[in-house]
Amino acid sequence: MKDGGRLTAAIEVLQEVETRHRPVQAALRDWGTAHRFAGSGDRTVIGNLVFDALRNKASLSAVMQSGDPRGLVFATYVKTWEKGLLALEDALAQDRHAPEPLSEQEKKLLSEDAQLRSSPAEAADVPDWLWSRFEASLGENAVTEGQALARRAPVDLRVNTLKSNRDKVLKRLAHTGAKSSSLSPVGIRIEAKPGLGRMPHVQAEEGYQKGWFELQDEASQLAAQLAKAEPGEQVLDYCAGGGGKTLALAASMQNKGQLYAFDADRLRLAPIHERLKRAGIHNIQVRDPASTDLKDLEAQMDLVFIDAPCTGTGVWRRRPDSKWRLSERALEDRIKDQRHVLENAKKYVKNGGRLVYATCSVLREENQSQSEWFLEQNPEFQALSALDIWKELLPEKALPDHVSESGSVMLTPHSTGTDGFFISVFKKQT
Incomplete structure (x- = not known):
């Protein structure tokens, strides 16, 4: 395929995502199934166009004065990919499968001398309704952090x-x-x-x-390390999902002790069994919520790790379509979910044991505010400084920019070059 046909395909996929509210991966997969003549290289370029258009949807919409998929794809090609207006015009002219030629208005908007006026939310590629919360969470660097979250992830x-x-x-x-x-x-x-x-x-x-x-993203690796799972300990990964952090915790434990992997959604646990076998891990029990409970683990765990359900604002680089599907109601629901998980998971921590609360979010409401709420509701727990653990484990590394008074740590693409991730550590007093 030539670039003209690839541009057409990207527009079609974006239209499918926008009009039918479909996950972008599903829309790309179905397009590939229906167009088997497209090679792997073509599908890669089409996917890159679609994902980059979604990553930068707000800022590109400001450029084109519209969020229409055609304009977003053209602006991605010209501006984000820095191909330039002439290259786009050539691509449209040299391929019979290309979209319709540019209008004079489109040429004007895409020209290098076009004057762009954008709001902070548009410049940061953050939904308008979320901007005030995003800015309150990230302060004076909010626009820069938003732009970092709109770039491709390694x-x-x-x-x-x-x-x-x-x-x-x-x-x-x-x-x-x-x-x-x-x-x-x-x-x-x-x-x-x-x-x-x-x-x-x-x-x-x-x-x-x-x-x-x-x-596994580097931030997720660091969260597992800050949990300090030791060989011989009893550890519960309470929201294990597909098992990424479970495997990291098991490696820290050197296959010694016992690690329990649990998730309320048994379907999320499905991939873990193959991963455990491939990784050569023998100290993990997978607890299926449909066939067992965790009563025998109550007050027995040296460490309970919670990778809590969240809005996923910290992984927008990898899931850009989720940015625009997020709603205020969804945020409220996640906050309720997080408190429910914290209240349930705490009962498995033994006296002197640790509870680690982590999210892949950059919003204060899901992070530090939840940590503060937990401590207020549960005086038997005290905050441990994740920053002090960082200094102990990573003495030669730069310290994170985002640290709370209690020592909770937040990692971000701009400050640490990772996904957005929050880690708070608590200890149950004896």
């Missing part, structure tokens, strides 16, 4: 220290451009490629098949 890997080490994995992945992560001592990063760039399919690599590494 591919981050966590070395499985039960089977390999970072030097060995780096050597095997040298052809991908993989480098050591800047913060996580077990992390590897493959930087995002711009424009038409295609990321390597690391899950096809021999090292992945052998369990030498897992896909």
